[in-house]
Amino acid sequence: MTTNAHKLELTKEEMRTLGYKAIDELVEHFDTQNSKLPVAEGSREDMDKLFLEDAPEEPTDAMSVLNFVVDKVMSNSNIVSHPKSYSFVPGPSNYVSTIADTLATGFNVFSGGWVASPAAAELEIVTINWLLKLFGFPSKRGGGIFTSGGSMANLTAIVTARRIKCGEDFSKAVLYLSDQAHSSNIKAITILGFRRDQIRIIPTDLEFKMSLNKLQNAIAKDRLQGLQPFCIVASSGTTNTGTVDPLLELSKICKKEKLWFHIDGAYGGAAILAKNGKQLLKGIDKADSLTVDPHKWFYQPYEMGCLLVRNSKWLKHTFTEKPEYLKDVEGNDSEINFYDHGVQLTRRFRALKLYMSVKTFGLKAFRKAIDYNLKLAEQTEAILRKSSKWEVVSPATLAVINFRYNSIKLNLNEEELDELNQKISEKIMASREALLVTTILQNQIVLRMCLINPRTTLEDVKGTINLCEKFAEDILKNA
Numbered sequence: 001m002t003t004n005a006h007k008l009e010l011t012k013e014e015m016r017t018l019g020y021k022a023i024d025e026l027v028e029h030f031d032t033q034n035s036k037l038p039v040a041e042g043s044r045e046d047m048d049k050l051f052l053e054d055a056p057e058e059p060t061d062a063m064s065v066l067n068f069v070v071d072k073v074m075s076n077s078n079i080v081s082h083p084k085s086y087s088f089v090p091g092p093s094n095y096v097s098t099i100a101d102t103l104a105t106g107f108n109v110f111s112g113g114w115v116a117s118p119a120a121a122e123l124e125i126v127t128i129n130w131l132l133k134l135f136g137f138p139s140k141r142g143g144g145i146f147t148s149g150g151s152m153a154n155l156t157a158i159v160t161a162r163r164i165k166c167g168e169d170f171s172k173a174v175l176y177l178s179d180q181a182h183s184s185n186i187k188a189i190t191i192l193g194f195r196r197d198q199i200r201i202i203p204t205d206l207e208f209k210m211s212l213n214k215l216q217n218a219i220a221k222d223r224l225q226g227l228q229p230f231c232i233v234a235s236s237g238t239t240n241t242g243t244v245d246p247l248l249e250l251s252k253i254c255k256k257e258k259l260w261f262h263i264d265g266a267y268g269g270a271a272i273l274a275k276n277g278k279q280l281l282k283g284i285d286k287a288d289s290l291t292v293d294p295h296k297w298f299y300q301p302y303e304m305g306c307l308l309v310r311n312s313k314w315l316k317h318t319f320t321e322k323p324e325y326l327k328d329v330e331g332n333d334s335e336i337n338f339y340d341h342g343v344q345l346t347r348r349f350r351a352l353k354l355y356m357s358v359k360t361f362g363l364k365a366f367r368k369a370i371d372y373n374l375k376l377a378e379q380t381e382a383i384l385r386k387s388s389k390w391e392v393v394s395p396a397t398l399a400v401i402n403f404r405y406n407s408i409k410l411n412l413n414e415e416e417l418d419e420l421n422q423k424i425s426e427k428i429m430a431s432r433e434a435l436l437v438t439t440i441l442q443n444q445i446v447l448r449m450c451l452i453n454p455r456t457t458l459e460d461v462k463g464t465i466n467l468c469e470k471f472a473e474d475i476l477k478n479a
């Protein structure tokens with residue numbers, strides 16, 4: 001094989017054979033993933049043993065490289081699309097978008113400027129418009145951009161907010177976010193060169209919502225000290241508990257105080273597609289900028305984040321640079337060069353997967369899936385509440401629920417409960433049967449389920465809870 005290896009080419013026949021094999025492996029994975037174990041294990045030593053080598057000067061048969069990769073690489077990665085993958089934020093994904101990504105890569109579409117690929121730019125405009133409409137953003141003036149993920153969308157938002165509100169001098173600028181805000185926001189703020197003392201972490205109340213009183217106190221104090229409050233970062237669906245900050249009240253504070261209102265909806269934004277979710281997200285349309293993360297609950301494969309803004313000019317004014325080698329490709333004003341709206345110049349064609357999957361399944365299918373996820377979490381809550389062994393620590397909210405083993409018969413103290421629940425998670429992970437780890441809420445170690453996979457059944461959840469109970473009893477017996 002590899003007749004034209006010096007041009008990095010395969011023959012047509014070799015390309016077909018390799019491609020068909022890859023598709024066969026993908027289809028097999030989609031078909032059988034539910035019955036695999038979701039948790040991978042492997043130390044650095046194990047992985048070194050499998051993969052560590054010098055870059056080979058000589059060729060290897062393409063098929064045997066592919067087989068090795070399927071066998072050793074893919075099998076040693078967590079299956080985040082598995083029905084019992086409950087932790088962090090799962091990635092349910094879908095096959096149509098998988099093929100879309102494959103096409104985007106295969107045709108190697110440059111999704112930076114209009115002239116390079118008018119159709120790719122147009123599809124990004126079209127799909128961004130779908131999202132603008134869903135979230136009630138101004139459809140004419142509004143805009144946005146697809147990014148690698150929520151982290152990059154938050155970074156894009158905060159640099160835009162700073163540019164619009166502070167201009168060049170941000171030495172006195174201050175921004176506000178809650179103690180439940182996602183860490184990517186702090187990361188973005190520090191990347192942008194703010195000092196730690198320009199960040200106000202506002203405590204949350206007992207329901208994990210940003211305290212409005214404490215926020216207003218902080219803003220007032222900062223003004224008295226001659227500082228420049230400029231931005232509030234709210235969460236619409238915290239990653240920990242799915243909690244939505246009081247968006248309407250926060251939007252009023254932003255308006256009164258002339259602050260930028262950024263909402264991080266990377267986790268929960270997609271709930272807008274369901275009736276109940278939309279109710280919970282009331283006020284999300286008041287944001288100046290909104291992060292959503294299609295590679296989470298819009299069921300897209302990695303990587304795809306998105307930033308929406310009320311006015312697309314804000315992005316353009318923040319990110320446009322005019323190097324001489326790009327002057328021939330400017331295009332007219334309606335033809336968007338997405339490299340002028342964000343960080344990346346060369347960009348992969350992310351819009352295609354959202355476009356193809358929504359066209360194929362219809363938005364209704366997405367609505368149903370999200371509605372199902374919301375209900376599944378509520379049913380899970382009901383099961384836990386009925387049991388004398390479990391305590392619900394934060395109720396089902398946007399498909400997230402936190403709970404701990406706390407049998408009423410045992411009367412364990414806080415320290416013992418922490419230890420027990422930590423051990424339950426360790427046993428579950430060691431069994432590889434479910435991806436279920438702990439988080440910390442109000443100083444308690446709790447188990448957290450994020451139920452955004454439409455293929456997760458109530459039976460899956462019950463099975464996992466039963467397994468947790470069995471492990472709990474084992475641990476208590478051996479204590």
Ligand SMILES: *Cc1c(COP(=O)(O)O)cnc(C)c1O
Binds near residue numbers: 268
């Ligand atoms: C996941 C998440 C992010 C970060 O998004 P990435 O896609 O992982 O970069 C930001 N905010 C929230 C609320 C999230 O859940």
